[in-house]
Amino acid sequence: MNSTVEALAFLLGFLAWLMVGIAIPNRYWKVSSVDGNVITTSTIYENLWMSCATDSTGVHNCRDFPSLLALNGYIQASRALMITAIVFGTFGLVATLVGMKCSRIGGENYVLKGRIAAIGGVFFLLQGICTMIAISWYAANITQQFFDQFYPGTKYEIGEGLYIGWSSGTLAICGGACLLCACKVNDPNEKIQYPYQPSSRGHVLSAGAVTQSAPSNYGRNAYV
Numbered sequence: 001m002n003s004t005v006e007a008l009a010f011l012l013g014f015l016a017w018l019m020v021g022i023a024i025p026n027r028y029w030k031v032s033s034v035d036g037n038v039i040t041t042s043t044i045y046e047n048l049w050m051s052c053a054t055d056s057t058g059v060h061n062c063r064d065f066p067s068l069l070a071l072n073g074y075i076q077a078s079r080a081l082m083i084t085a086i087v088f089g090t091f092g093l094v095a096t097l098v099g100m101k102c103s104r105i106g107g108e109n110y111v112l113k114g115r116i117a118a119i120g121g122v123f124f125l126l127q128g129i130c131t132m133i134a135i136s137w138y139a140a141n142i143t144q145q146f147f148d149q150f151y152p153g154t155k156y157e158i159g160e161g162l163y164i165g166w167s168s169g170t171l172a173i174c175g176g177a178c179l180l181c182a183c184k185v186n187d188p189n190e191k192i193q194y195p196y197q198p199s200s201r202g203h204v205l206s207a208g209a210v211t212q213s214a215p216s217n218y219g220r221n222a223y224v
Contacts, residue, residue, distance in 0.1 A: 005179075009175045013092055013096060013175035026047060026159075026160065028045050029159050030138075030159050030162075031045045031158075042055045072141075075138075077134070081134035088124075088126045088130065091123045099116030100117060122176065127172045
């Protein structure tokens with residue numbers, strides 16, 4: 001395991017988790033400007049939870065969506081995916097913190113710590129995928145309605161909340177990929193090299209052999 005790459009992956013995963021937490025309550029997922037004179041010009045913006053409007057005087061009015069079942073399917077799916085991304089990111093942070101080589105949590109079993117860190121990388125990848133699907137799906141509906149000439153409703157443009165979500169998904173995927181590359185699990189068939197340590201028993205035997213080979217000062221008849 002490479003400690004530097006692990007630390008970088010943990011930092012990317014933490015930033016991705018933080019940014020997805022910022023993107024969810026952000027009000028500017030889609031923005032529309034209604035042109036008029038100086039008094040009637042207003043800006044309408046929405047996110048997954050509410051619809052807001054502000055006029056040229058700076059007065060803001062927000063209204064929560066009244067019913068969950070009355071919402072469009074892509075909004076409900078985006079809500080579920082973003083909340084799932086937060087959960088995956090939390091699990092990824094905990095697993096990565098436990099499995100990092102430089103962390104004292106979990107002892108010194110580096111094989112087990114490497115596997116735990118790899119699981120954290122998988123969680124980061126799942127977080128990035130869920131975020132990307134939710135943000136891209138929401139943005140696709142915005143662009144589809146914007147370029148549809150027969151769409152009767154208000155046409156919106158992409159807001160800053162979506163860009164934060166795209167950035168979060170990219171960081172999560174990069175962090176998960178780096179973590180999986182850093183935490184390589186050894187193959188059980190791979191030969192492990194152990195340092196050579198000379199045995200003390202071998203030295204005793206060799207000393208005995210030298211003693212036995214030393215010439216004797218007594219003749220054969222001396223033992224008779």
